[in-house]
Amino acid sequence: MSDLLTSALDAVGRGWPVFILGRTKRPLANCKACRDTNPVEHDPAACECLTCHGFYAATTDPARVTAMVTQHPRGLLAVRTGAVSVLVVVDIDPRNGGRLDTTLMPPTTAVATGNHGWHLYYRHPGHPVLSRGLPGFPGVDIKADGGYVVLPPSIHPVTRLPYRWLRVCGRVNEMPPRLRDAVSQPVEPRPGPAVATTAGGCGAGLMAGAGGISSPAALLDAHLAAVARAQEGRRRTTLYGAARGVARMVGAKALDTATAIAALTDAGQKAQQSERDIRKAIAGGFQAEGVPL
Ligand SMILES: [Zn+2]
Numbered sequence: 001m002s003d004l005l006t007s008a009l010d011a012v013g014r015g016w017p018v019f020i021l022g023r024t025k026r027p028l029a030n031c032k033a034c035r036d037t038n039p040v041e042h043d044p045a046a047c048e049c050l051t052c053h054g055f056y057a058a059t060t061d062p063a064r065v066t067a068m069v070t071q072h073p074r075g076l077l078a079v080r081t082g083a084v085s086v087l088v089v090v091d092i093d094p095r096n097g098g099r100l101d102t103t104l105m106p107p108t109t110a111v112a113t114g115n116h117g118w119h120l121y122y123r124h125p126g127h128p129v130l131s132r133g134l135p136g137f138p139g140v141d142i143k144a145d146g147g148y149v150v151l152p153p154s155i156h157p158v159t160r161l162p163y164r165w166l167r168v169c170g171r172v173n174e175m176p177p178r179l180r181d182a183v184s185q186p187v188e189p190r191p192g193p194a195v196a197t198t199a200g201g202c203g204a205g206l207m208a209g210a211g212g213i214s215s216p217a218a219l220l221d222a223h224l225a226a227v228a229r230a231q232e233g234r235r236r237t238t239l240y241g242a243a244r245g246v247a248r249m250v251g252a253k254a255l256d257t258a259t260a261i262a263a264l265t266d267a268g269q270k271a272q273q274s275e276r277d278i279r280k281a282i283a284g285g286f287q288a289e290g291v292p293l
């Protein structure tokens, strides 16, 4: 068995959904059928293809993982981060000024990347955590909901160096409160016309009068909490309303599409909505707000 497959099955054994990237570290191309379908009609999370749609192909099914790695033996192995794997990964890139701050980032399961950086693995806290740069820490990215990271022993395409475990059987520790607060911080509103026009065109109360989106994390939580609170007969319409609100956040560039879909899908599932209804609510909400999916 190849080292890549051994590592993939180890990850699956920890409950981490994995998938395979191309040799250049980019997601593999979708098949023709998936390229040709209307993205509003075609749900990447429900697609049966082995490797289409990037991280949506991630799985904990050993047979599917074995098939992926066998078909792409020179690809890079990746784990989907976020609530789905209960992982938040701190991605430190020293070339961009990233520093390992041990008071903020205590020891935990960690990887030395093939590009002279580090990945620190922490437990996902359960509330949505955006994948984005860590505010106030240049060169440090958070990979959480809607994200993924490369796993050992993948080879970095440029340096040709392998990703290596630094603590092979290490535990995935909880984030300390300071780090947890930092990853949960609101996103700074981005200056520029995109925010001004989109936020200005928003009809509902949540963003109106708030001077743009000053706290997207809190706003996203509020949308999702509305779905969780809705009574049984009103859950479908509430999910649609939340999808419209979240679509506006995506339109204002306060949130990326993958995170939005993941968060709404999760909220819909927790509210016992069918996959079909969740998909329709998301597609309808984005369409109504004129935000492409
Ligand atoms: Zn496909």
Ligand SMILES: [Zn+2]
Binding pocket: 033, 034, 042, 044, 047, 048, 049, 052, 053
């Ligand atoms: Zn597909």
